[in-house]
Amino acid sequence: MHITLIQALLIGLWTAFCYAGMLWGIYTNRALVLSFGVGVILNDIPTALACGAVAELAFMGFGVGAGGTVPPNPIGPGIIGTLMAITMSGVTPQSALALSIPFAVAIQFLQTFVYTLCAGLPEAASNALKAHKFGKFRLIANTTVILFATVGFLLGFLGAYSMDTLKTLVNMIPAWLLTGLNVAGGMLPAIGFAMIMTVMLKKQLVPFALLGYALAAYLQLPVIGIAIIGLVFALKFYFEQDEKQAAPAQATTTSQEESRDDWI
Amino acid sequence: MTGSNVLTNSDYHKTTLRAYFLQNGFNYSNYQGLGYSLIMYPAFKKLYGNDPDKLAEVLSENIEFYNTNPNLIPFITSIHLAMADNGLEYKETRGIKMALMGPLAGIGDSLSQFCIAPLFSTIFASLAMNNIALAPVFFLLAENITLLAIKFGMGAYGKRLGTSMIEKLSAKMSQISDAASMVGVTVIAGLAATFVKMKVTLTYASSAKAAKGAATSTVDIQALLDKVAPALLPVLYTLLMYYLIKKRGWTTYKLVILTVVIGIVLSLVHVLGV
Structure with missing residues (x-):
């Protein structure tokens, strides 16, 4: 399918908004959300949902880390990957994920570059304040987000607009390699799950990992059902902790009162 | 003040x-x-x-x-x-x-x-x-x-x-x-058990049975694995990733490259498929 200029512009604006939203912490810069916008603009929501879901799971673990660290960016699979899957007939959501990883990494470096570029801002802001230029101070304090929106727009617009070129390049990929990328794309979410598990999984939580596996693999429960069963144990633990904390507190107060009685 | x-x-x-x-x-x-x-x-x-x-x-x-x-x-x-x-x-x-x-x-x-x-x-x-x-x-x-x-x-x-x-x-x-x-x-x-996809397409042909020309001469390895434990390969692969991150300190880049290479190689030799 062909992407019109209007559609390319809209995809650019959508990417700009989502990428800026990353700084605001409103969770728009997630593969699930990014690809949904592309699906709406290009009128192919089912493909977009499939791409977004696969990439969301694969990238789930990439977003975690101490503040300021820059992970591979979901714009790769969310925008570029989804565009590929929608416009190119041979590309499945899985192979789109594998094909778009280099873009995710490139955008990651671009972002580090923007942060580094902005390193001079505090100095500029201080100077503006010294001159009592409060408007200029506010502009400087918003520079990073403005740059993010600009970069996002260019990525989305150019990505959509150069799809024809990308299409020719992808068509040059031999069939066996596309199948291989397809297989790899199916395996990539394992990295996301493992990544997040290295942060969350403690020894005490291993039973819950087993529980989740059994519920999904043997009982084939849908995810909401798994979450509810997990919640049952979590709430039970939470209330028990509450009681445990309340019990010794009461015990100490009564013993204090008793001793005080004795003392009197 | x-x-x-x-x-x-x-x-x-x-x-x-x-x-x-x-x-x-x-x-x-x-x-x-x-x-x-x-x-x-x-x-x-x-x-x-x-x-x-x-x-x-x-x-x-x-x-x-x-x-x-x-x-x-x-x-x-x-x-x-x-x-x-x-x-x-x-x-x-x-x-x-x-x-x-x-x-x-x-x-x-x-x-x-x-x-x-x-x-x-x-x-x-x-x-x-x-x-x-x-x-x-x-x-x-x-x-x-x-x-x-x-x-x-x-x-x-x-x-x-x-x-x-x-x-x-x-x-x-x-x-x-x-x-x-x-x-x-x-x-x-x-x-992880549901959404990581790994499917063995390799089938094992027993030569003795094949000689008889029986239609059921192949053993579906994926069906065999499913009998051992459902979603066994995805879980094992996720565990491997976990091990490499936690114990070996691998970065995501290395993991992605490893996964893509494994995916391509194993599909090329027809062990894994979609």
Whole structure:
């Protein structure tokens, strides 16, 4: 399918908004959300949902880390990957994920570059304040987000607009390699799950990992059902902790009162 | 300067909402420092507006290194505002502002990045997988309503209770985050078993049977594996990834490259397929 200029512009604006939203912490810069916008603009929501879901799971673990660290960016699979899957007939959501990883990494470096570029801002802001230029101070304090929106727009617009070129390049990929990328794309979410598990999984939580596996693999429960069963144990633990904390507190107060009685 | 108390509730709410702007000036020399000053700007303007020198000085002082969790920062800005409104100078509020930065970053990140985000992300991604068109919209709503509620809760907490609350808060927070981790781990393990796709297409042909020319001369290895344990390969592969990250310290790049290479090679020799 062909992407019109209007559609390319809209995809650019959508990417700009989502990428800026990353700084605001409103969770728009997630593969699930990014690809949904592309699906709406290009009128192919089912493909977009499939791409977004696969990439969301694969990238789930990439977003975690101490503040300021820059992970591979979901714009790769969310925008570029989804565009590929929608416009190119041979590309499945899985192979789109594998094909778009280099873009995710490139955008990651671009972002580090923007942060580094902005390193001079505090100095500029201080100077503006010294001159009592409060408007200029506010502009400087918003520079990073403005740059993010600009970069996002260019990525989305150019990505959509150069799809024809990308299409020719992808068509040059031999069939066996596309199948291989397809297989790899199916395996990539394992990295996301493992990544997040290295942060969350403690020894005490291993039973819950087993529980989740059994519920999904043997009982084939849908995810909401798994979450509810997990919640049952979590709430039970939470209330028990509450009681445990309340019990010794009461015990100490009564013993204090008793001793005080004795003392009197 | 004695307590002026010119700030109203709406000033606190406004500053709480401005927490979204914390990273508008994010940079590698002072991280969120510039954003912190930007958040405080309207409230400071109300406090020191009639004295541009003072306003410029206070804003300038606040442009110093800062890095914490954007969802919990209303706690800090509220305390800061309450102190400033009572006539305290920046050098007197600076200590508490800096002391809260680290703990709140830790608590906030573990809550928002390791509990709330993975939970909603996995749930709504799997709904999207089942072709529910509005799943991404629901994801955004769930995520943002939760985080906004946390922001306002923190803003109100900061205003009311000040510094003595931080210890009690972190005890309660860790209890909440432990409980949330239980749900999270259960769901993520379940999804790893469902959404990581590895299928053995290799079939084993027994030569003795093949000689007889029987139609059922091949053994479907995937069916055999499914009998041993469903989703065995995806789980084992996820465990391998876990091992490589945790024990070997592999980066995501290496893991992605390894996965892509394994995928291509094994599909090339027709062991794995789609």
